[in-house]
Amino acid sequence: MADNVAAIWDKLKSHDDASLTELFADTDRVSKLSDRIEWGEGELTSGILFDWSKTHLDDGLIAGFEELADAADFAGKRAALFGGEKINSTEGRAAQHTAQRGVGTEAAVEEAMALHARMRMLVEAIHDGALGEVKHLIHIGIGGSALGPALAVDALTRDLALVDVHVVSNIDGVALEQAFAACDPKTTMLAVASKTFTTIETMTNAQSALKWLADGGISDPSGRVVALTASPEKAVEWGVDETRILPFSETVGGRYSLWSSIGFPVAMAVGWDEFEQFLAGAQAVDLHFEKANGRANLPLRAAFADQFYSRIKGCQTRAVFAYDERLGLFPDYLQQLEMESNGKSVTAQGKPVDGPTAPITWGGVGTDAQHAVFQLLHQGTRLVPVDFIASIAPGDDLDPAHHRILLTNCFAQGAALMAGKANKDGARNFEGNRPSATMLCDDLDAATLGALIAFHEHRTFANAVLMGINPFDQFGVELGKEMAKSIEAGGQEFDSSTEQLLTAAGLS
Template identity: 65%
Template sequence: MRGNWQFLKAQARPTLQQLFADDAKARVAALTIEQAGIRFDLSKTHLDDTLIDGFVQQAGAMDLAGQRQKLLGGEVINPTEGRAAEHTAERGTGSPEAVELARQFHARMRALVEVIEAGAFGKIETLIHIGIGGSALGPKLLMDALGRNTGGIEVRVVSNVDGAAMAEAIKGIDPRTTLLAAASKTFTTAETLLNLESAMQWMRAGGVDDPHGRVIALTANPDKAVEWGVDETRILPFSESVGGRYSLWSSIGFPAALGLGWAGYEEMLEGAGAMDRHFAHADWRANAPVMAAFADLYYTQARSAQTRAVFAYDERLRLLPSYLQQLEMESNGKSVTAEGEAVDYPTSPITWGGVGTDGQHAVFQLLHQGTVLVPVEFIAAREPGHDLDDAHHEALLANCFAQGAALMAGKQTDDPARSYAGDRPSTTLLIDDVTPAILGALIAFYEHRTFVNAVLLGINPFDQFGVELGKDMARAIEEGGMDDFDASTKALMEAALGDPAQ
């Protein structure tokens, strides 16, 4: 590992109880950051002045400030592909050229949204958004979190190539009042195009004479979409330098712009932009993404934590853990440095989680009394997402805050089976409400946190070659090229599909 990490190997660290015993109020104040409608409480982590000083020195050694400038200035930050990573330009921070191009693409998307709302496609009740990975996870999260009870166009997202997913998406809707959005950066993604063909067959069977005229392409490769059969007036481009897992800010966010209305989508961009500015200008010790990354690195590097759990105590954010799985593990699940040298230290932990209070009755047993250390992140909202009795929200928040307190405090009894070790870390993100602006800021926070982790580890978070090998081998099987596969794989294929030679 590059840089000097000796500060992590010092004598035993104080427990959380000891850290709070010194001056609890001062600790909470020092390790709480409020920004863009979010309160970040890092006080229940083991960060102290010694650790923070060490991480600040490591940030200097790894030129975090310079790498941040490259990212936010639109310089090449993805060395293996020789590209910038310009998702922040979609929110107004980047090179002037990239910001202007994003503005033009957003204006084109807004115009199409307004054309649809004006009835150019007739009565539209449903949009089926077809994509996979970042082309689906972002829109799905946005619509699930923000699209409830809007009364507008219903958005259904299909990603899985399993036909059952498409069958579920088309159930109970009229193809004559439906539009299709095909989201693929290259417009060559096999799963997406197969699902798109199936959706068009459903449309033909339902009396739509020209299904191609119902397809809107969201892509960084417009020529390929035209070649496929989409008219250029229904193509919403985005920049090649916007990565898939960072693309919801681009035309990939079209379903949210249509389903929530342009004003809501613009608020989301503005919220993310506010977090961009915070990340760009705040001192490291007052910088939410940076401080969160410091805590992440302490647990992976010094305490051998192989996983990180995220629990949203808000039903509207139930898909956030799934979204973060791709963002964090596809970005930082690497075994070589940015220079291509093998690493000999942990990189990304496994991100997992769920919703509270469900998780308390499923996996929290391990968190409290298991033999592995799992840093936990709690996310809750001050305002409820419903009009039911306040007792629901009060119970939800009480459970959320109590879990963090219990993980830290533990409880010792004469009965070992009923004892809790305590000293188990957690962070809490308390948001004002689940609004477009705050959700935008929250997602941008996680993007920058992932970036800081990568910089301090010396890895490249913007490539993802690890997803390609399995896809290549699947393509070989589909084309009948099984000769090079192992005996187990051949036997499985024959058991499932029969002998391809017959």
């Protein structure tokens, strides 16, 4: 099998490239490489258009990548993912985040629905005043338990929030103090999100938040805490009442956990009905990814382009630009999803990989980014594939000129990257032939956000299969944390540079 995969890669690398403008000589190109994923019915149907026509994918490349997907057993690994098998081989676990959206094994889906029902009861009880007046929620987590909620709350509550949510992840006390300054302890609850309920940054921040509540006159600070964890017994030991512990399964990884009880702050902010729409949008993508094959599978097709640019063209980065202020945190979210999942140097079998794995994901918000980094994208020496994300419906009630200018800038950037503009003056010459893809949403609501996130989860998985790696472990985040604990414990010697820094900071 390995020899077969290597031979397919060799064939892909020998493919004759045409320029993007040459590829558009095919009058059917846009229809071949643009498709929608939709949800809802009748007048309530909505969706996202995924346009990959401005990439260098052509029929020959796609056929080659379809052959690679077959050789890598993409269909079998996809079935294992949805079938609850231990697809996370290094940790001996399944990866059952899709069950949180209703797609997976019957047992996993039933468990997820039961835990959702428990969460819904608590969310609605709080909204109904059962725990007193609650105006603020400070959500404390880190990594996947913070990035997801922060993205969703920021994207979905620009107009109105049922509860004012502040997400705190950094151990830097400035972050926690900023949340304290915006909240009244008498009307504030805490959500402590940790899979193990031992994460040092999270638990340290949580202890400081309890002290803030006590200093603010709250007689029973622990009674204001909701625990979101896969280790409920640890939360009980820490002092959280069982009625305010919202568990999630060990088979739901941190950066895939937004759909589980880690989504509690999202449901608190937008209400349960909106949270269910968030899940429904993700489910629509799950069903597409589970059933569509080959080039018709949109996350897999995106992975074909990703692998072409990363492995064949040697692109070291991929840029994501959201032409929507509400998606300002989306590039940050994707950084963890993609780089923690696929930033690996060994295969799922523990052997060295034979090519580059995940590129560096980065990006920003249009049109701000146009006046900062687009110079490099258009005229720099490095080829950077670009993803654009935009919404047809505006997120504001101002003069429609605002949104019209926003969208025309988004579409113009993709067209300019592709076409370029020749000029004898080198400083004014644009080579063109620079790739981009566009995800155009009908609207940016809860279902659309769920669909966008799920699309990128499956795109990440598809890339991992094509590279032969395991996207569900993250041992690379542990070493530095272990060494930090060693510094706290004392007694360990480090290199002379580190020892100097410790001494200068008064830590040794």
